[in-house]
Amino acid sequence: MEAMQTYNLTKTYGNKTVVDHINLSVKKGTIFGFLGKNGAGKSTFINMITGLIHPTSGSFEILGHPAGKLKDIQQAIGVLPDYSTFYDDFTALDHLKYFSKLLHVPFSKQELIAILERVGLEDAIHVKAKNFSFGMKKKLGIAQALINQPEILFLDEPTSGVDANAVLNIHSIIDEIAAKGTTIFLTSHNLNEVEKLCDEIAIMNQGVIQKQGNMKQLRDQFSQEIIIHIQHRMITEEEQQQLKTGLCELTDKLEIDETNSEIVVSANGRIPQVNKWFVQHDIDVFRLEVDEPSLEEIFLQLE
Amino acid sequence: MFTIAFREFRSLFTSIRSILIIIVLFGVTVGAARLVRQFEEQLQELGLGQDAYAMGLMLLLILASPLFVTSIAHNVVNKEIADRTIRFLATKTTRNRIIFGKFIGHFLFWSICLTVALLLIVPFSKSFAILDLLQAIIFVSYFIGWTLFLSTSITKPALTMFLGITLSIALPILGLWSTGTDNWFIKIVGYLTPYFYYTQGDDSYYAYLVVIFPIIFILGSLLIFRKRDL
Numbered sequence: 001m002e003a004m005q006t007y008n009l010t011k012t013y014g015n016k017t018v019v020d021h022i023n024l025s026v027k028k029g030t031i032f033g034f035l036g037k038n039g040a041g042k043s044t045f046i047n048m049i050t051g052l053i054h055p056t057s058g059s060f061e062i063l064g065h066p067a068g069k070l071k072d073i074q075q076a077i078g079v080l081p082d083y084s085t086f087y088d089d090f091t092a093l094d095h096l097k098y099f100s101k102l103l104h105v106p107f108s109k110q111e112l113i114a115i116l117e118r119v120g121l122e123d124a125i126h127v128k129a130k131n132f133s134f135g136m137k138k139k140l141g142i143a144q145a146l147i148n149q150p151e152i153l154f155l156d157e158p159t160s161g162v163d164a165n166a167v168l169n170i171h172s173i174i175d176e177i178a179a180k181g182t183t184i185f186l187t188s189h190n191l192n193e194v195e196k197l198c199d200e201i202a203i204m205n206q207g208v209i210q211k212q213g214n215m216k217q218l219r220d221q222f223s224q225e226i227i228i229h230i231q232h233r234m235i236t237e238e239e240q241q242q243l244k245t246g247l248c249e250l251t252d253k254l255e256i257d258e259t260n261s262e263i264v265v266s267a268n269g270r271i272p273q274v275n276k277w278f279v280q281h282d283i284d285v286f287r288l289e290v291d292e293p294s295l296e297e298i299f300l301q302l303e
Numbered sequence: 304m305f306t307i308a309f310r311e312f313r314s315l316f317t318s319i320r321s322i323l324i325i326i327v328l329f330g331v332t333v334g335a336a337r338l339v340r341q342f343e344e345q346l347q348e349l350g351l352g353q354d355a356y357a358m359g360l361m362l363l364l365i366l367a368s369p370l371f372v373t374s375i376a377h378n379v380v381n382k383e384i385a386d387r388t389i390r391f392l393a394t395k396t397t398r399n400r401i402i403f404g405k406f407i408g409h410f411l412f413w414s415i416c417l418t419v420a421l422l423l424i425v426p427f428s429k430s431f432a433i434l435d436l437l438q439a440i441i442f443v444s445y446f447i448g449w450t451l452f453l454s455t456s457i458t459k460p461a462l463t464m465f466l467g468i469t470l471s472i473a474l475p476i477l478g479l480w481s482t483g484t485d486n487w488f489i490k491i492v493g494y495l496t497p498y499f500y501y502t503q504g505d506d507s508y509y510a511y512l513v514v515i516f517p518i519i520f521i522l523g524s525l526l527i528f529r530k531r532d533l
Contacts, residue, residue: 050394053532074395081390089314101306102395144391 002061003028003152003183004049009058011044018044020207021058026185026200028063028151031178033198034187035299041207042187043082046156049185050079063151075103078150080141082157082187088130092121092140095129100147107147119143120169135162142170152183159190171197195295203299211298218298228271230263231287232278239283246277304400304407307392311408315375324371325416328363332420335359336427356428357435360420364439365501369474372413372446373467378460379405379451380528385460389533398529406451406521413443438501438510445497445513448520455524455531474498 004026011019019041026032036042047053049060051070065072086095096112116125119139124132132140138161145153155174159167174197178184188194194201195215202212211218235243240256243263247254250273255264271290278285315321339355380402383389392401417439425431450467457463474496481493482502493499497516503509 047533052390052393054530070397077394079390079394081387081394083387084390085386085388086391087388089317098306098310099391099395102392 001028001064002026003030004060004062004185006049006060007058009045009048009060010056011041011048011053012056017207019048019055022207022209024202024209024212026183028183029178029181030199031174031184031186031197033194033201034185034204035191035194035201035295036187036204038189040204042204043156045204046079046154046185046187047081050077050081050154052081075148076151078145078148078153080138080145080153080155080158084137084141086129086132086137086140089128091124091126091128092116092132092143093125095140095144096147099144103148105148112147115143115146116140118146119173120166135166138162139166139170142173146177150182152185153177155184155186157187157189159188159193167193191294191296191299201295215295218295219292228264228274229287229289229291230274230278230285232263233284233286235283239281242281243283246281247274250274250277304396304404307396307401307404308407308411311379311405312411315409315412318375321375321412324375327367328360328371328416328420329423331363332357332360333423335362336424340427356424357421357432360417360424361435361439364417364442365479365498366475368443369446369471370468372409372443372450373464373471376409376447376450376454377463377467378454379409380454380524381458381463382454382460384458384531384533393533399525402451402455402521402524402528406447406517406524409447409451410440410444413447414440417443441510441513442497442501444517445520448517448524452520452524452527455528 002025004024006022006024008021008023009019010017010021022045034042034045044053048055049062051073055067060067062073063076065076067073087098090098093109093112093116096107096115097109100107100112113125116122119142121136121139121143124136129137129140138158142155142158145155158174159170162170171193174184174186186194186198198215200212200214201218202209203218204210211221213221243256244254247263250270271288275285275288335358336356339358378385380389383392389401417436421432421436421439450463453463453467453470454460457466475498477489477492478496478498479502481489481496481499484490495516497510497513500509500513
């Protein structure tokens with residue numbers, strides 16, 4: 001079943017099309033990463049799906065609920081907007097009480113405190129939001145998105161501006177929630193984070209989705225060669241000649257290090273054959289490192 | 304809806320500005336009632352009777368309630384938009400409920416303030432002016448609705464503050480002027496203010512017609528807010 005499906009979803013401001021006829025489907029239970037430069041249209045897309053912005057044209061469904069069924073959608077989703085402030089006069093706990101009442105979620109005080117503890121706000125339960133740091137506000141934003149135990153969680157830049165420990169904590173929360181079957185729709189500028197967490201990724205640029213797929217599919221689309229760094233024992237000139245002749249049949253690219261102890265080959269998926277060649281010619285291999293393109297490299301290739 | 308209303312209501316009672324307004328409201332009401340008691344016989348002769356005790360409150364409301372309401376409610380919606388706290392509300396409840404909740408919160412605040420103000424007169428007048436209370440609440444509702452509409456239509460709180468204060472001064476002047484002029488433009492403006500309806504005599508039911516205005520203002524706010532991108 002699809003957790004979310006959009007049909008030609010479009011948003012224009014005057015003559016500028018920010019989101020351009022996007023057809024996107026997100027499978028239930030996946031962590032979906034949404035990537036793009038600033039101004040690519042990611043937040044506008046999320047804001048349309050979550051009911052904050054009206055689409056110019058097109059429509060969408062969330063868990064089978066059409067866009068017009070806002071109440072059903074609100075009960076099923078949790079949203080961390082891209083940038084938000086909180087009520088200065090409310091404590092962290094007051095916020096959760098207020099938001100849970102708005103959603104008609106019958107949470108006890110202890111349950112709300114447990115959510116705050118889970119996001120790392122155990123020391124700020126009774127602290128007013130006006131005294132919160134940016135990172136604390138981000139954590140509270142995640143906490144409020146969790147109060148209705150959503151089936152789909154929209155996280156817009158959940159780790160931007162938070163310290164390394166908090167990032168790890170947020171990652172573990174995402175993993176934990178995803179393990180329970182919640183679909184997570186995540187936007188981030190941190191490409192490593194998306195690569196680490198997401199099952200499927202869409203890359204958006206100038207309002208359109210340029211590429212979509214899992215990491216393997218994206219790598220296959222963007223890099224025809226897999227580079228293997230092989231560290232081996234020192235070899236003689238005769239062995240080096242044999243190596244050149246032998247590996248030329250298996251690879252298009254062969255670079256031999258000056259010290260004759262490391263070679264770089266483009267294997268195109270023929271890693272076992274390359275490895276076997278070394279074994280057959282009795283050349284000890286100390287290290288074999290497969291250098292696949294990272295999401296960052298793929299992302300940069302799109303620019 | 305009532306969650307938002309209660310939040311508004313509670314925050315109004317804890318704001319310094321609101322507390323100052325409550326002090327002025329209660330102070331003027333009690334002060335005027337004491338003054339009336341000193342001239343009770345003369346006022347009875349003039350036929351003002353028990354109504355004179357609530358006169359101070361009514362006069363204060365007629366002249367200053369636009370300013371009072373505007374000063375505490377000019378940013379009732381657009382502050383949430385500017386601060387982006389609205390995003391938490393709009394992803395959890397409907398926009399209709401946000402607007403109704405905001406109105407109800409302010410309506411309750413003023414209803415309670417006016418009720419208490421009139422209760423403070425009871426020791427002097429020995430009676431509770433229920434019709435005066437009703438009319439006072441309707442009068443203030445006009446300005447709550449109007450301020451809500453302004454705050455929904457204009458996204459910048461500083462601009463609604465400026466416009467609110469300007470119109471709060473202009474409206475009573477235009478409204479009262481319209482009751483004694485033949486200028487057709489001022490007369491038309493007068494029909495759009497509550498002042499025309501509140502100056503049609505004690506026994507007229509015109510004052511109750513003013514209730515239509517807050518309804519129009521709320522409907523206008525809903526129309527705008529439902530279409531607004533947050």
